[in-house]
Amino acid sequence: KVGKQLAKIFDIHMVLTLDDDFSDAVISIISTQHVNAEYAVSLTSYNFSKIFAAMDDNYMKARSADIHDISDRLVSILSGRKQKSAKDFATGANKIICTEDFLPSEIIQFCENNAQGFLTAFGSDSHSAILAKSLDIPVIVGLGWDLLNDVRTGDSLTVDGREGTVILNEKSESFFS
Numbered sequence: 287k288v289g290k291q292l293a294k295i296f297d298i299h300m301v302l303t304l305d306d307d308f309s310d311a312v313i314s315i316i317s318t319q320h321v322n323a324e325y326a327v328s329l330t331s332y333n334f335s336k337i338f339a340a341m342d343d344n345y346m347k348a349r350s351a352d353i354h355d356i357s358d359r360l361v362s363i364l365s366g367r368k369q370k371s372a373k374d375f376a377t378g379a380n381k382i383i384c385t386e387d388f389l390p391s392e393i394i395q396f397c398e399n400n401a402q403g404f405l406t407a408f409g410s411d412s413h414s415a416i417l418a419k420s421l422d423i424p425v426i427v428g429l430g431w432d433l434l435n436d437v438r439t440g441d442s443l444t445v446d447g448r449e450g451t452v453i454l455n456e457k458s459e460s461f462f463s
Contacts (some may be wrong), residue, residue: 296390299356308334324364331357353447355389369455382443397421403445405452407433419447426450 302308308330315326332352338350359365383401387409394417396404397436403424404418418425424447437443437454 299391302353304335307381315426322364324361327357327364333454351389355391355413359391362377373430382445384443387427390414390417391408393417393421397423403443403447404428405433405437405443405445406450407431426452 311330311333312323312326315321315329316323321327328362328370335353335357338346339345359374379403382403382405383386383396384405385407388396388404393404393414394452397418401423403423404414407429409415409427415425415427424445426445426447429452433452442455446452
């Protein structure tokens, strides 16, 4: 749906699952600490994401979120826990999804469930925002805590992705990115 170029965003997911350094670290933690695979994957992911987050390059820094995304999926599979998907949320016509931040895989799931817009309290113009924009869905990132404190399920929101404004319940209250 997003085209070959944007689908490459998910290459890091494949790379991580096939990465020898990552799998060797997981195996080492299991054998030396005598812990389960879920813990070993979580710890390895935490360590790897810290390394990426500390990098000077913004592209590499943003890969920290990708590592977190794939790690959550791996832990869910290993533990047999059903991972929350977009279907677990109230999506559909005229639904605007508001949260702290999004991962690229979540954007795809929400789009498949007809989300009409995305607002985040934190984050930047990451892969998630690029994916949403490529699907012609308004996205405004970095609105701050007010978004999470003031917006509630069922509120009426008007989103102008071009201007970066959100009007809550037709009041004059606006958030600016």
